[in-house]
Amino acid sequence: xxxxxxxxxxxxxxxxxxxxxxxxxxxxxxxxxGIQFRTRTETFGHGTRRGGTLSAxxxxxxxxxxxxxxxxxxxxxxxxxxxxxxxxxx
Numbered sequence: 001x002x003x004x005x006x007x008x009x010x011x012x013x014x015x016x017x018x019x020x021x022x023x024x025x026x027x028x029x030x031x032x033x034g035i036q037f038r039t040r041t042e043t044f045g046h047g048t049r050r051g052g053t054l055s056a057x058x059x060x061x062x063x064x065x066x067x068x069x070x071x072x073x074x075x076x077x078x079x080x081x082x083x084x085x086x087x088x089x090x
Contacts, residue, residue: 011038014079015069023067026083033082035075040068 014037015026023039030037043065071079 010072010074011070012073012076013068014071014076015067015083017067018065020065020067023069026069029082030069030071030079033078035079035082036072037079038070040070042066042068 015023017023017026027037027039
């Protein structure tokens with residue numbers, strides 16, 4: 001049985017973006033290419049932004065969530081090529 005650490009070390013970051021549309025397009029491209037991937041999101045926004053508190057003053061909502069795509073290290077080249085519109089063997 002694989003350990004958590006060995007599983008974690010098999011994956012590497014392919015894309016990190018704040019643009020949800022770019023994230024969705026990249027995910028769909030990888031899905032169509034048959035490349036296994038994982039996603040992670042991280043929220044940096046203040047939880048009370050909608051409440052109008054002073055602590056949220058100046059915050060840019062478009063930069064409050066970061067989207068990340070991870071692929072297996074062995075598939076990194078194929079994933080990069082798929083995102084560039086090419087496939088292996090072209």
